[in-house]
Amino acid sequence: MSGALSSQSVGVITPQVVRFDAPFQFSNGATLDQHELIFETYGELNAAATNAVLICHALSGSHHAAGVHDATEQRPGWWDLVIGPGKPIDTNRLFVVCSNNLGGCDGSTGPNTLMPSSNTPWGSQFPQPQVRDWVRSQKLLAEHLGISRWAAVVGGSLGGMQALQWAVDFPDWVEHCVALASAPGLTAQNIAFNEIARHAILSDPDFRGGDYLAQETLPARGVALARMVGHLTYMSADGMSDRFGRELREESFAPDGNQERVFQVESYLRHQGARFSTRFDANTYVLMTRALDLFDLAEGYPDLASALSEAEANFLLLSFSSDWRFAPQRSIEIRDALMATGKAVTHANIETDNGHDAFLLPNPIYERLLAEWMQRVGPS
Amino acid sequence: MMNRLDLNTVHDWVPRGSSVLDLGCGDGAFLQRLCDERDVVGVGVEIDANNLISAVEKGLNVIQEDINDGLHCFPAHRFDVVMLTHALQELTHPHVTLERMVQIGKQAIVSFPNFGHWFCRLHLGLRGRMPVSRAMPHHWYDTPNIHFCTVRDFEALCSELNIDIIERATVSGPAQKILGKLWPNIFATSAVYRIRRSGQ
Numbered sequence: 001m002s003g004a005l006s007s008q009s010v011g012v013i014t015p016q017v018v019r020f021d022a023p024f025q026f027s028n029g030a031t032l033d034q035h036e037l038i039f040e041t042y043g044e045l046n047a048a049a050t051n052a053v054l055i056c057h058a059l060s061g062s063h064h065a066a067g068v069h070d071a072t073e074q075r076p077g078w079w080d081l082v083i084g085p086g087k088p089i090d091t092n093r094l095f096v097v098c099s100n101n102l103g104g105c106d107g108s109t110g111p112n113t114l115m116p117s118s119n120t121p122w123g124s125q126f127p128q129p130q131v132r133d134w135v136r137s138q139k140l141l142a143e144h145l146g147i148s149r150w151a152a153v154v155g156g157s158l159g160g161m162q163a164l165q166w167a168v169d170f171p172d173w174v175e176h177c178v179a180l181a182s183a184p185g186l187t188a189q190n191i192a193f194n195e196i197a198r199h200a201i202l203s204d205p206d207f208r209g210g211d212y213l214a215q216e217t218l219p220a221r222g223v224a225l226a227r228m229v230g231h232l233t234y235m236s237a238d239g240m241s242d243r244f245g246r247e248l249r250e251e252s253f254a255p256d257g258n259q260e261r262v263f264q265v266e267s268y269l270r271h272q273g274a275r276f277s278t279r280f281d282a283n284t285y286v287l288m289t290r291a292l293d294l295f296d297l298a299e300g301y302p303d304l305a306s307a308l309s310e311a312e313a314n315f316l317l318l319s320f321s322s323d324w325r326f327a328p329q330r331s332i333e334i335r336d337a338l339m340a341t342g343k344a345v346t347h348a349n350i351e352t353d354n355g356h357d358a359f360l361l362p363n364p365i366y367e368r369l370l371a372e373w374m375q376r377v378g379p380s
Numbered sequence: 381m382m383n384r385l386d387l388n389t390v391h392d393w394v395p396r397g398s399s400v401l402d403l404g405c406g407d408g409a410f411l412q413r414l415c416d417e418r419d420v421v422g423v424g425v426e427i428d429a430n431n432l433i434s435a436v437e438k439g440l441n442v443i444q445e446d447i448n449d450g451l452h453c454f455p456a457h458r459f460d461v462v463m464l465t466h467a468l469q470e471l472t473h474p475h476v477t478l479e480r481m482v483q484i485g486k487q488a489i490v491s492f493p494n495f496g497h498w499f500c501r502l503h504l505g506l507r508g509r510m511p512v513s514r515a516m517p518h519h520w521y522d523t524p525n526i527h528f529c530t531v532r533d534f535e536a537l538c539s540e541l542n543i544d545i546i547e548r549a550t551v552s553g554p555a556q557k558i559l560g561k562l563w564p565n566i567f568a569t570s571a572v573y574r575i576r577r578s579g580q
Binding site: 314332335336339340342344345346347348349350351365368369372373375376 | 429430432433436437439440441442443444452453454455458
């Protein structure tokens with residue numbers, strides 16, 4: 001059980017905002033003169049600051065990982081499943097931090113915030129961030145919070161990529177690294193799916209080259225279509241058959257017989273697309289998918305094992321059997337590279353029909369394994 | 381679970397402070413004992429998710445993998461010791477796994493129940509049926525033990541695979557300790573071998 005009423009919820013959470021006035025330079029050379037990060041924390045930082053855990057969010061995630069913003073909120077944070085008192089990432093012991101990535105659309109400086117110079121939204125002008133830029137930006141947040149080393153950096157999918165990049169770029173900062181349903185870099189098929197999603201957005205006439213907010217339009221159709229494609233790839237064929245089968249929506253049994261027959265799965269995808277198109281910024285979607293495409297953990301090294309040989313962390317890798325977007329084999333590549341360089345790693349492939357989304361969904365084996373492994377994180 | 385006396389021998393043979401790969405580590409109890417008592421750096425391989433969780437609970441690092449898939453994730457000479465205790469008989473291709481073990485490990489330790497034990501011979505010889513006992517509780521049609529062998533079988537295979545036997549120990553019933561040493565193929569209930577690739 002999750003939500004504000006559960007004793008295992010972090011309860012009502014107020015996001016915090018930190019402003020950095022020093023220039024922040026992206027890998028591509030672009031600079032922000034100042035920027036803000038919105039973040040949430042759960043639990044208490046201990047005096048020695050040895051119990052801090054960073055949660056990195058995925059493509060459509062945000063800083064709102066657990067709890068609720070007010071007692072009436074229906075849906076708790078995106079990873080409330082595993083974050084809370086007595087949960088696998090136990091806020092009774094650990095101080096958990098989650099920020100909205102730079103370039104996101106939930107309150108950190110991004111394409112939907114105002115450019116300081118012109119007072120218009122950044123829109124198409126916002127720099128392209130990469131995974132390693134997010135890592136450096138999260139490091140600024142850590143320093144602001146008085147943290148000089150993470151007991152663990154944890155993430156799934158794109159969040160897992162950030163956790164891995166942390167372990168490689170700042171080895172002495174990362175004691176434990178948890179990468180779920182992740183990959184050392186996207187496959188051609190994966191980049192292709194992202195390109196379809198971007199194309200849907202970029203070809204929406206309301207996109208206006210990315211400056212839709214300034215021109216007071218919204219590329220809702222493009223974003224909805226992008227989300228429908230994305231969402232489809234996060235599920236598995238078996239999972240969809242179990243959940244939707246060939247069921248029709250009830251309204252489509254109208255007695256006049258003229259009504260269009262709508263399958264449950266159609267209705268579901270339309271709903272997901274529509275909901276997402278009002279919640280999520282189109283430019284952020286484009287930037288995030290590009291960051292995914294550009295991510296290459298081995299970049300600057302002869303191979304993946306050389307990159308990971310930098311790390312000092314103890315690793316947990318979990319893959320999910322029916323995940324074809326970030327297939328188990330991709331986690332196995334990371335595992336083998338870690339094993340080749342003598343790093344400490346645990347890997348399990350969780351049996352599930354939930355596809356790539358499995359790391360966000362209940363599963364007794366997954367939750368127990370994560371909980372047991374997390375026991376080694378933080379002061380004993 | 382029968383009393384696994386073979387593990388005491390394995391325990392004593394594992395060098396202090398060595399790196400150890402435990403194939404089929406189960407709930408990790410034995411690997412944890414080696415970590416505590418022999419200061420080893422251990423990695424487990426386990427296929428069963430519930431076992432894996434128990435091993436992780438003990439603070440161990442475990443890889444979920446089917447040993448039969450070839451153990452490709454481990455580079456040559458990655459470990460001081462690769463051990464396989466009472467699992468040889470469950471493997472699809474025991475000879476392939478043995479060859480991999482002596483590649484991955486500078487040495488390997490293998491223990492297995494001896495199918496040449498007099499009880500098995502008697503059971504098969506007099507009753508004409510596959511033996512079922514406390515130590516081997518499964519019926520032939522429903523057993524994980526698909527490749528039983530005898531002490532002599534194992535030694536012949538090692539010779540064929542150019543694997544050197546460094547040391548052998550036997551486990552026998554209390555009344556047959558001496559007999560087990562003299563005629564292991566008949567009186568040892570299980571055997572423990574320390575092996576390595578020939579010419580190493």
